[in-house]
Every structure is written in structure tokens, then in C-alpha cells.
Amino acid sequence: MGTSLLETFLLVLTLYSLLATAGVSIYGIVARPSITKKIISLTILGDSLNVLAIFVGFRVFSVPPVLLEHDTNSAGLIEFSRTAVDPLPQALVLTAIVIGLAVNFFLIFLALQIYRLYGTLDSRKIRELRG
Amino acid sequence: MRKYLVLASIVLGVSALAYATTYLGALGPIGSDTRQLAKLFLMHTYNPEFPELTAMSPEAVTSIVWDFRGVDTLYETVVFYMAIVAALAIYRGVGYSAIRGAGLSVIVRVVTRILIPMNIAIAVSIAAHGYLAPGGGFQAGAALAVISVLLAVVFSASSFGKLGISLARAVILWTAGLLAIAAVVFAPVAFSAVTGVRAFLMQNYVKLDSPFAFAIHIYGQQVSGTPTWFNLAEFLAVSFGFFVIFMLLSLREDVVREQLGESRGH
Amino acid sequence: MDPTLVPLAFFSVAGLVFAYLAVVEKDLVKAVIFSAIQSSTYTAVLYLLRAPDTVLVYLPVAVGLYPAALLFLIGKTERGDGE
Numbered sequence: 001m002g003t004s005l006l007e008t009f010l011l012v013l014t015l016y017s018l019l020a021t022a023g024v025s026i027y028g029i030v031a032r033p034s035i036t037k038k039i040i041s042l043t044i045l046g047d048s049l050n051v052l053a054i055f056v057g058f059r060v061f062s063v064p065p066v067l068l069e070h071d072t073n074s075a076g077l078i079e080f081s082r083t084a085v086d087p088l089p090q091a092l093v094l095t096a097i098v099i100g101l102a103v104n105f106f107l108i109f110l111a112l113q114i115y116r117l118y119g120t121l122d123s124r125k126i127r128e129l130r131g
Numbered sequence: 132m133r134k135y136l137v138l139a140s141i142v143l144g145v146s147a148l149a150y151a152t153t154y155l156g157a158l159g160p161i162g163s164d165t166r167q168l169a170k171l172f173l174m175h176t177y178n179p180e181f182p183e184l185t186a187m188s189p190e191a192v193t194s195i196v197w198d199f200r201g202v203d204t205l206y207e208t209v210v211f212y213m214a215i216v217a218a219l220a221i222y223r224g225v226g227y228s229a230i231r232g233a234g235l236s237v238i239v240r241v242v243t244r245i246l247i248p249m250n251i252a253i254a255v256s257i258a259a260h261g262y263l264a265p266g267g268g269f270q271a272g273a274a275l276a277v278i279s280v281l282l283a284v285v286f287s288a289s290s291f292g293k294l295g296i297s298l299a300r301a302v303i304l305w306t307a308g309l310l311a312i313a314a315v316v317f318a319p320v321a322f323s324a325v326t327g328v329r330a331f332l333m334q335n336y337v338k339l340d341s342p343f344a345f346a347i348h349i350y351g352q353q354v355s356g357t358p359t360w361f362n363l364a365e366f367l368a369v370s371f372g373f374f375v376i377f378m379l380l381s382l383r384e385d386v387v388r389e390q391l392g393e394s395r396g397h
Numbered sequence: 398m399d400p401t402l403v404p405l406a407f408f409s410v411a412g413l414v415f416a417y418l419a420v421v422e423k424d425l426v427k428a429v430i431f432s433a434i435q436s437s438t439y440t441a442v443l444y445l446l447r448a449p450d451t452v453l454v455y456l457p458v459a460v461g462l463y464p465a466a467l468l469f470l471i472g473k474t475e476r477g478d479g480e
Binding site: 004013034039043044111115 | 405409416420428432450467473474
Binding site: 003005007008009011012013015016017020024057058059060064065066067068070072073074077078080081082084085086087088090091092094095096097098099101102103105106108109110112113116 | 141145146148149150152153158160161162163164165166168169170172173174176177178180189190191192195196200203204207210211214215217218221222264265267269270272273353369372376379380387388391
């Protein structure tokens, strides 16, 4: 079962806009001076790459990977595996979001500590202050 | 405005590139089928006909998170633990003393007071049904962590102390969640040591050379072995881990500076 | 044709727009708000990609906890992205 030209266009548009979001957020991490802005861009980068990972497991005309009939036989399970999306990227992204959250919170605490020590969050001024 | 011109050119560029890719067929078939590995997981997430291969959880994502790829999740929980330990290390020496604060208006406080029990009920139900429907420990922990934001913003930081949640207690409950995860991991080995039946770490259901299995039905109610217990333990660990983080973030900056003895900078 | 593909493409392009606005915004509080709107569009994208588990964890994290923590940080430090 292939996809029509319009379906392919919409899927490719989704894919490219996710990649462009990742590119924009990398610009934010590299080129913006404020450390807070760098953290915001880092969260956007993580979000876009997580959604990209789930997009890889997507297929058209599908159902979520949750089995609804519990006394199912082999025929029902084969039908389920033919219509459901890939659950593996979803499972990996699920934990990746929580880990990313904890790591970003740690970065927020580090930014607070930088502000306590240097009195600014502008990375150019911090560079002038300490070598 | 230069900003909007750049934005329009990015969006137009992405659309044109997508159109060209579609017209040339450069990416090949996309979104039409999943790979074989996905079908393998979907076939065996709840399949009583192959008891030595299945995870006995109708929710494919939960069965991957806590059974098929359970060790991944275990070590990601360790990463989560290390990040919070690092945050605590930055604040070492700061006592969580009750701090007076105004908070928001009476209407907001009353509405929040009604919302908090509902939020707790939703979080517990998400955690307890994680093996059956979308949900699980991580989701429920993130949902409950919203309460800590509400407490810090609406009632001010002192409300944690009034509710009897001190930083030490939050750390204890968070550690209890992690120990509960460890207990579920080591339960099959303990069973093996007592009875002499062969069993493996993190084992959920029967394997080819091991008859050990967690209970699949309790009083006629279907549960699905380790995923259920891991979800509840992870719920405890994640939600109180976030309580620790938001307690530290809601501390007043002048008090922290005074207790850390850092007055440089300002 | 799968009817969910049109909103899928629409929300992902909207996410790109708000991500760009968040990155170039000078006022950090407005940048956090744009970032939260971008997260809301990504919640819709995840829902349309048939990932209800990930929606449940992403919604409180990206729309609730990140903005709250970043606003705490901005409140304790400085508000401008100095140019």
C-alpha cells in the first residue's frame, strides 16, 4: 500500500519543517548571547528531534499501538500489527523527554549559579570577565 | 520588518523543497509501512499463545518501556537521579526554612485548592492504568509535578512547609520510589534464592527455562506483572524528584545567597 | 487520503513559525510564551502521529514545567537577550 502524491507532499512537508525547526534552534544555541535563550533553544531542539523520532515510526491509516481486545486470537493480533504505528520510537522518546527535562533543569540551576557568581547571563560579558 | 521576511523565506523555502522532493520522488516510499521489528513488538505485547515471548500488557509502549527494553529505562531513571543529585549539590548547605510570601488572590487560591485533589486523582489513575491504556509512571509523575508549580506560584514557597512537605521528606519519598523500582528488579532473584526455582533479574513472565511469573490476575482483575509495579514506583520517584527541583527553584534568591555565603557579583 | 495529514503538516509548520519567533525575540518572557505555543502545536502533532503516551508526558512537561522553570530563572536573573 503506497501513498498518493498529495499524502507524500504533506508527509515530506512535516519532515522538513521539523528539520528546519531543529536548524532554527541550533542557530539560537550558537548565535544568541543570553544563556537563558540558549536553554530555551535547547528545549526546542530536543522537542523537534523527539517528534522527528516518532515521525519515523508513523504510517498512514494507522491506529495507536494500544491493543483494545484482550481475548484476541492470532488473526486479531496480525491485523493489529498491520494497522498500528511503530511503538519503539514512542517508548524511547517517552523516557527521553523526562531525562531531557531533568538535564534541562540542571542547566537552569547552573545558569542560576553563573548569575550568582558573575552577575550576568550574557555569554560575551562572562567571557570578558574570566579569560 | 526584517524578522518576518526571514520567517516567510524559511517557510516558503521549506515548502518549495518539500514540493521538489515529492515531485522527484527523492525520499522513496514514506509513511506507507512500519518495519519488521515494530510488527514483532506489536505481535507479542499481549499474546497468551506464546507465553515465553509476551509481556502480557495490552499497551505496546508500556511493555517496551518496562519489559522488552526495561534495562534502558532503568538506566535512564539513573540519569534522572543523577541530574537531581547534581541540582541538590549546587544547593548544599541551604536549609529549606519557611519563607513568608504573599501568593496570589483569594479566588485563584480557592480554585487551586479545588484543582489540586483533582490533579492528584488524575495522576494516580494515569499511573495505575499505565499497563492497559495510554499512561504510566513518567506521564503520571509529570502530571503530578504540575502541583508543585501551582504550590510555588499560587501559594508562594512557604506553602510546601504548611502542607508538611519539607525538602528532606521529598527526598525521602523520591528515594523510596527508586528503592521500590530496585525491589521489583530484585524480586525474582529473591524468589529464586528462597524457592530454588530459576529466575532472572527484571523477569516479568515465564521464560523458556524459567517458570517464574508475576501475577497476571489479582482477584480476577487483570494486571500485567512488572509493568504495573514499575509504573507505580516510577510515579513516586518522578513526581517527588520534580517536587525537589521546584522547591529549590522557588527559594528566594537573597536567602540562598546569604546561606551559600556568596555575595560576589552584586 | 488519510484526513489527519493536513492538520499534521499545518501544526508542524506552525511549530516552525513559533520556534523561529521564540529564538529571535529579544524579550525573554515573550520568548518563553512563544516556546510554549510551539510546544502546544507539537502536542497536536504528536497526537496526530498516534502517540497518546508521549502526548500525556509531553503536555505537562513542555507546556507546564518548562515555562514555569524558565520564568523562575528569568525572574531571578535578567529579562533581556542583550544585543
